[in-house]
Amino acid sequence: MSHTAPTATTAADHAFRSRVLIGISLTTLLLSGLLGVSNVGRGAAVIYGAVQLGYAGLSGYVCWAAIKQRLPNWVVYLYALTLTGLVLSGTAISSIQAYNVVWALTLPTINYLLFGQRIALPLSLFAFATTLYTLSLKEFTFGTPPFNNLMLSYLLVWGISHSYEANRARNEQQLRRQALTDPLTGIGNRLAMQQTFAELQRAPASAGLALLLIDIDWFKQVNDSFGHEAGDTVLKTLSRRLTQQEPDSALFRIGGEEFCLFMYSDKPATVAARARQLCEVIRATPITTHTGPIPVTISIGVTLSPPEPTLSMLLRDADTQLYVAKGAGRDQISMLGLVETPNSQAAAHQGRRRAHRDQSVSGSSLDATATPARKAGTG
Ligand SMILES: Nc1nc2c(ncn2[C@@H]2O[C@H](COP(=O)(O)OP(=O)(O)OP(=O)(O)O)[C@@H](O)[C@H]2O)c(=O)[nH]1
Known part of the structure; x- marks a missing residue:
């Protein structure tokens, strides 16, 4: 797992280019094959025809490999550069009246x-510069109407x-941003979470991942007591505070008042301490809304990623917690x-006492038990 949340753009762009490549290589397979057969068959330009047949073969391979998704990038460059070379050499070896140079128009x-x-x-x-150069060798002079028309x-x-x-x-990019962003809070949505997770699994460098499911407590009461608009403000402010508190983690809004945080750490004590800190930060300052300040608390279910995690497995475990x-x-x-x-317990205990004098710590173990940061019924 990588430390930074990757974007999903690369994968989508790659898929788009791959589909385009399949169409183009299929077309060059047919055209190059036809022209090669014609040139070799007529005995007019046998060597060039053989090269065209070779290019038809390369096109066929590119098409097949792109469909199988086994195409190295360098082969795509080779394929494009060979096409440029084929067009330019066709212009160079043939008479200018054959107008082979018009194929150059397809290159951009x-x-x-x-x-x-x-x-x-x-x-x-x-391609533009080399086409000009090739034409100049054929005394296709600058300023004449055919030259101007071709270049223009x-x-x-x-x-x-x-x-x-x-x-x-x-x-x-705009559509992608819209599809992956929660319009209210501006953070990633469930789809963004799925794509980020898929990218993390593909990333070669791996570090641990902890998944935190964060849910606002008694949020229905916030809406019922202060109105939906105030509830929206709470959602926006809360996501901003969580992001500020955890700038290196990836936060997503995956339900009405439910958030998911990818924390890039596999140290249980660190993850627990940072998760507790989130509870404290949210609790510490009531959220300002047009109806006045609203005290808000959150509950967090945490799970650490096993060696071969699936997202649904992690979400299920975090949901249980x-x-x-x-x-x-x-x-x-x-x-x-x-x-x-004992140390982490003591630190957690002290932190809570500072924030809330009336708090007490319960539980010596977090083994499927909750660590209260505050007594029930708050918010
Ligand atoms: N303002 C606002 N409210 C929303 C939005 N999406 C969902 N909600 C509300 O979120 C509330 C969720 O309530 P519940 O699922 O009962 O949960 P809760 O009241 O937070 O109770 P616990 O989770 O058990 O602490 C519902 O009242 C939804 O209408 C939204 O985009 N804006």
Whole structure:
């Protein structure tokens, strides 16, 4: 598991490019194959025809490997660069009247579809410059109408491809953000949590993960007593405070008043201490709303990730612990499998006493028991 929460953009973008690649490679397989057979069959440009047949073979491999999702990145670059080479060499070896150079017009579009702006821009510039150079060798002089028309149409196709891809990428980012964000609090939603977890599992560097299920206590009463708008303010402020308190963790709102926090640690005592701290931070300051300050507490169910976790397994375990914390009186954490050391108990005890003089610590073990941070019935 990695320490930072990754975004899901990379995987989605990769899937999009893969689908595009399958379509393009299938097309170049057919066209290159047809042209190769024709050139070899007519005996007109046998070597070039053989190269085209070779490119049809490469296209077939790329298509197959993309479908099987076993395509190394370098093969995609090889495929695009070979196409550029094929187009340019076709222009170089044939008579200018054959107009092989018009194939160069396809290159910017293919580059942008396959690679996006960052890579397609230099590739298209390279194709543009080398096409100009190849034409100059054939005395296709600058300023003549055919030269101007060709170059201007290349620039037009390039400009359109760039603009289209830039807007497509922006749109995709915006839609992705909307799909993954909880509109009320601005933090990630359940889908974002699922995608983050999937990315974490794919990440090679691994560290421990603790999953905290955080639920506001007696939230229905907040709504009933202070109104839905005040309830919304509580949700927003609470998510902001949790994020501020745990800036390196990933927080998601996964239900009405339920949040999930990915804490990147596998040390039970650390996780428990930080979870308790969250309870204390939320309890310490009532949330300001238009109806006045509202005291709020939270209950937290904590689970530490086993070696091969699934998200549903972690959520189920954390939910069981949350249930324990709620049942034990709320405003506390519950975590399976943690036996607290005398030191951590003492520290926790002192912390609670500072915040609430009337508090007492119960339980020498967190083994399926809750550690109250405050007496029941608060909020
Ligand atoms: N204001 C507001 N309320 C919401 C939103 N989503 C869910 N709720 C409310 O959250 C409340 C959840 O109440 P319950 O599930 O009964 O839980 P609770 O009152 O917090 O009780 P415990 O969890 O047992 O402590 C319901 O009243 C929902 O209407 C929201 O987006 N805004």
